[in-house]
Amino acid sequence: MTHSAHHRPTLAGRILANRIEHARKRAKLSMGELAKLAGYHTSTISRIEACKQGVSRPQLDALVKHLSLSKAETSEVYSLQLRSKERGWWxxxxxxxxxxxxxxxxxxxxxxxxxxxxxxxxxxxxxxxxxxxxxxxxxxxxxxxxxxxxxxxxxxxxxxxxxxxxxxxxxxxxxxxxxxxxxxxxxxxxxxxxxxxxxxxxxxxxxxxxxxxxxxxxxxxxxxxxxxxxxxxxxxxxxxxxxxxxxxxxxxxxxxxxxxxxxxxxxxxxxxxxxxx
Incomplete structure (x- = not known):
């Protein structure tokens, strides 16, 4: 999957937002609950999941602590976060x-x-x-x-x-x-x-x-x-x-x-x- 997102930063960011939303729902957390645990405002989580803002490394660090991700899933979201910062061919x-x-x-x-x-x-x-x-x-x-x-x-x-x-x-x-x-x-x-x-x-x-x-x-x-x-x-x-x-x-x-x-x-x-x- 991460290979498929290579040099496609917009798509990588969208997939990352999807992964975060899916993990939050799997953990049975509302946006507000995840925001409180991670130390952010609910609107920040909402904008991240709607792909209206990117995810910084510190933000991802804070979110991952509360999303119960497997090692493979954790590796994937960090890879996606890096790829979302790349320069797209467009x-x-x-x-x-x-x-x-x-x-x-x-x-x-x-x-x-x-x-x-x-x-x-x-x-x-x-x-x-x-x-x-x-x-x-x-x-x-x-x-x-x-x-x-x-x-x-x-x-x-x-x-x-x-x-x-x-x-x-x-x-x-x-x-x-x-x-x-x-x-x-x-x-x-x-x-x-x-x-x-x-x-x-x-x-x-x-x-x-x-x-x-x-x-x-x-x-x-x-x-x-x-x-x-x-x-x-x-x-x-x-x-x-x-x-x-x-x-x-x-x-x-x-x-x-x-x-x-x-x-x-x-x-x-x-x-x-x-x-x-």
Missing amino acids: EPFSEHVLPVTPLFVETEQAANRIDSVELQLVPGLLQTEDYTREVQVAEGYFHSETKYQINRELRLQRQKHIFYQEDIPSIRYLLGPAVFVYLNNLPSQIREPQLERIKERASLPEVDIRMLDQLSGANVSFTLLTLDFLGDETGTVLHSEQVGGERMIEERRVVSRYADIFERTFAQAVTLEEYLT
Whole structure:
């Protein structure tokens, strides 16, 4: 697990917060009770567990004394605390991205399964540079070449961390018809390379791309990221892009609902090959 969090400080911090919360509940301690035992205010424990503040070494020392951790668990939380202080590969872009982006890209990179619904555009991990530029210009998000280059480099790094590693995660995409409506209306010098990129990725044994050719329960775009070292409670995380910004959701009830929608819809969808013939 600690290897999976290496050079992913935001994710390491989130896992550490999860471990502390789980251990506290296992010890049958309220936040207030743990705070009193450790010598901190209840709001400090609340912010730590909500991952709204990091955990210093002295704080962790005080908490560990009252959490009844095994030797392995103790070693893990100290390792996570150290890793949470590392410099993430995304940090050069940190001033230009949304607050949720670091956690998203690190979770995406560490996931062993990625399930994604995209109704309007080619998913970011499949986009070519020219397609990315075309979309950003059309949406009017960036008004300077500098901002475009920053976003472009971040996207390229995301693709590199997923597709140019030894173990590619299992990836399943559900694409809406509008994805190809927009793509087919682009100039051929943008359209053709992008179509080839989609086919190239679809040919990988780890990647399964399917198309929605009818109305379905999947009426919003979202991504489910599954990690095999987060534990039962937060094994899958939902990333949702909506009006007002992006969100990362771990609440089991919400995640399960989206997972059910994905599985039902994926089973009914046609393969990319069938759709294109």
